[in-house]
Amino acid sequence: MYFALLAIGTIIVVASCEETSETYSEFTKDGEIIYVGTPDTVIVAPGFEKLKFSIVINADPKISGGVLQTKDKSFNHEFDVERQSNGNDTISFIVNLDEGEYNFDVLLKDDSGNTSIPREVTTVVYGTKYQNALLSRSISAIKAFETHAVLTWGDVPNGSISTSISYEDANGAMQTIEVSNDISETTLSSYKLGGSIIVKSIYAPRSNAIDVFSSISETVFPEQFQINHTNITALRMPFDASDGCYGSSYERLTDGATGEFWHSCDSVEDQYPFVMSFDIGVAANLSGFRLDKRSECCGGRSPASYQIWATNEIVGAETMDIDADGDENNVSIAHWEADAISKGWVKLVEVTDNTQETFEVLIPENSTNYRYVRLVAISSINGEITANFDELTFMATAVD
CATH class of the missing domain: 2.60.40.10 (Immunoglobulins)
Structure with a gap:
């Protein structure tokens, strides 16, 4: 029995080796495959x-x-x-x-x-398709002043590594500066009203890119600049509206920021119609006026009908009470206007149908620069006699 089992085992092993040999031969019939090293x-x-x-x-x-x-x-x-x-x-x-x-x-x-x-x-x-889809970094706001301009930057687009700006200075010459990604605001000490601004953002699609891509956009400086709010003071002439109630004041109206309002008191001088007078600090060729509504509520109390007046001679420029001898036909407004003209005031603009709670109005071009300015608020948008708003801004194209 032992020799019989040994013979059977030997036959099985030999048969198995023959099958393995046949399988190997099948894969090496054209010769053994040699591989070189794979890229690391x-x-x-x-x-x-x-x-x-x-x-x-x-x-x-x-x-x-x-x-x-x-x-x-x-x-x-x-x-x-x-x-x-x-x-x-x-x-x-x-x-x-x-x-x-x-x-x-x-x-x-x-x-x-x-x-x-x-x-x-x-x-x-x-x-090209990738490059054409890129956007240059945006300028979210441009504030132009007499001596400088402030550019506020939008968020940095994904992939942008840097931005440059080319702009016209006061002499019309192009200047270029770099704007790093961590800069949110750029102040330019010289600029040209209405002048060109070219923004160029540079992109690298990957950190090891061998080329960079660019996106270019163009805009312009405003045609007018804001009168510096730090130069503006309240004249508080006779019969002008008061500093207001509920903690408000004239200073809030010209502090360069919204969020704190002026609110009329219950006196007739404060309620529509009323007058506010300001010394803007320089003789300027006035070109625009802006009023920002009260940010917290009650924008309907902004003026619907209003006028802007100006003069350069404040001595003897006191006018009559705009609320004196008035009636429902606003006869007093006509009387007040006649008195203002006789005292040297010049009406620069008149609006009678404003519906915007925050608004800007252009002042027609004139040949005279003025230092003293008056807002004459005649009626509100919602018809109330109560008034409130946040900020007054005066714009100009030139100063003495």
């Missing part, structure tokens, strides 16, 4: 319609070249390997490609035609 690392750096490949190869001395090809074989680029050292080395080259997404295989080879196992690389080529 493939780094891709994008540019404009191009890619830079940096391929890290190991110390396998048989490696003599390689090939970069797309999966569908529509693109094929062969490269030589010229070692700079005996160990690991890096081979770099640039290929030009159309914009789009690509899936590559990178293979290394030797002089006998043996290749490495391919290393797959997926990447993007950037070009």
Whole structure:
């Protein structure tokens, strides 16, 4: 029995070896396959319609070249390997490609035609479409003053690495400055009213990009500038509205910020119609006026009908009470206007149908610069006699 079992086992082993030999022969019938070293690392750096490949190869001395090809074989680029050292080395080259997404295989080879196992690389080529979709950093606000302009910047667009601005200075010459991403506000000490502003933002689609992309936008400075609020003081002439009630004051009206209001008291001088007088600090060619509504509520109490008056001679310029001898037909307004004209005041603008709670009005061009200004508020938007608003702003095109 022992010898019988031994014979059977020997037959099984021999049969098994024959099957293994047949299987191995099936895979080596064309000769044993030899592979060269696979690329250790493939780094891709994008540019404009191009890619830079940096391929890290190991110390396998048989490696003599390689090939970069797309999966569908529509693109094929062969490269030589010229070692700079005996160990690991890096081979770099640039290929030009159309914009789009690509899936590559990178293979290394030797002089006998043996290749490495391919290393797959997926990447993007950037070009005109990418660049055209970029936006330059926005300027969210431009505040122009007599001596300077302040630009407030919007958020930095994703991918933007820097921004520059080219602008016309007061002499019409173009100046350029860099604006880093951490800057939210830029002050220009010289600028031209209505002058050109060109914003250019630079983008790198990836941190190792070999080219940068740009986006350019253009705008202009305002045609007029704000009178510096720090120069404005209240004249408080006879029969003018008071400092107001509920903690308000004239200073709140010209402090350069909204959020704190002026509110009329119950006196007739404070209620519609009423007059407010200001010294704007310089003789200016007035070109505009802005009123900001009360930010917390009650914007309907802003003026619907109002006038702007100006003069350069304040001595003897006191006028009659605008509320004196008035009736429902506002006869007193006509009387007050006649008295104001006789005292040297000039009416610059009149509005009778305003419906905007916050509004700006252009003052028609005139040939005279004025220092003293009056707001004559005749009636409110909602018809109430109570008045409140946040801020008054005066604009000009020139000063003495």
